[in-house]
Amino acid sequence: MSFLLSPRTIAVIGASRTPGKIGHEILRNIVEYGFKGKVYPVNPNADEILGMKCYKSVLDIPDEVDMAVVVIPAQFVKEAIEQCGKKGVKAVAVISSGFGEVGKVKEEKEIVETAHKYGMRLLGPNIVGVYYAPIMLNATFGPRDVRVGNIAFITQSGALAIALMGWTILHDIGLSAIVSLGNKADIDDGDLLYFFEQDRSTRVILIYMEGVKDGRKFFKACKRVSLEKPIIVLKAGRSERGAIAASSHTGSLAGSDIIYDAAFKQTGVLRAKDIQEAFDWARAFASIDPPKREGVVIITNGGGAGVMATDACEENGLKLLEIPEDLARKFRECMPPFGSTKNPIDLTGQATDEKYEEAIRIAMMDERIGGIIAIYCHTAITDPVKLSHAITRAVYETGRLKPITVCYIGGERCYKGMKVLNEANIPAYPTPEQAVSAMAALYKWARFIKKEKAAKTSPKS
Structure with a gap:
């Protein structure tokens, strides 16, 4: 997990010369927000992007690469991850959509298997990226001026992550991290809970979720971590129609809301009813x-x-x-x-x-x-x-x-x-x-x- 949130070197596979494209905005955010490590754009059709030399492949980068951000069409992701593995990349964040959330479960499984073959962890797919304040890393296509604070925000919804990044700026709420989970094909809420349990920059953990893939793992993590730091959950898909919407959004199995409610109470998780309440609580825990x-x-x-x-x-x-x-x-x-x-x-x-x-x-x-x-x-x-x-x-x-x-x-x-x-x-x-x-x-x-x-x-x- 440290290579995902605290990388020394980042490759942006699918970096773009065109402003407004995701591959351009992520690269620009990384550079302009103040990341002090090395950044390598990867695009076989470009020589230079934002004043930086561009590489045809991650294999051509002359340095070790800790993390790769993958921003290319779904059909090319598996090969890109294969190349990352050969390069010795430690973690990949797959921005690309078009996997399990649209029924392509086999393709999603294959990219995870490819990553694991080389000992890599995979975040995503179908995400907006990651933000981690301690190293001034904003590898997202959200706002650039995120306020530094001590609230870690884990979200299954990418669009909501971007929207709430702007919302926190407007309301003067500081964040230590934002991690977009997307389809949770590999890295999930439980993995991140254990990371933020040890993270000195985080006082409170806020999660937006639609469902969990490994309930036993998640609630075991909640039980342990909530003894050290408060966990606030905004759980969507409460209604029958909401659960159906969650399934089509990220491929989540929402499960019975009554069961979730009981499990939250048993493990000390604080369930908020809406965005306002969730951040009201987070502000309090972050401050006092x-x-x-x-x-x-x-x-x-x-x-x-x-x-x-x-x-x-x-x-x-x-x-x-x-x-x-x-x-x-x-x-x-x-x-x-x-x-x-x-x-x-x-x-x-x-x-x-x-x-x-x-x-x-x-x-x-x-x-x-x-x-x-x-x-x-x-x-x-x-x-x-x-x-x-x-x-x-x-x-x-x-x-x-x-x-x-x-x-x-x-x-x-x-x-x-x-x-x-x-x-x-x-x-x-x-x-x-x-x-x-x-x-x-x-x-x-x-x-x-x-x-x-x-x-x-x-x-x-």
């Missing part, structure tokens, strides 16, 4: 540590938003802390006489950034509180950007003792404030439900870890 104890406190300047957050906590299995009198006295210092210390802590519409900062410091320092959900409804009293700096001070100057998620409800200025928080690794969201859902995901994973550790240390185990 999970809670050490139960008992959540909501701090808000709007009663209505507090009620919405309370409902969401109930729906998501979050336990709100009953505020003891000594703690209530401290919170009363942050609000006018008509504020509330009942939880939600309602600082009222008069709340300034100083009062928010004071309340969050109190919550951070109190050992009875497990997590904080801070909600701000835009008012003329407090500027959202100024408030963001106040919240950041409160969180960092108290030592980031517990998780906090933040919600800003308002206009453009609120989005600027959320950007400040997200850049400070304090996850911020535009609705109370999203902030609560992210906190709930942190708690679900923390409870799974606690349960598994208790099972291992119990006398029966």
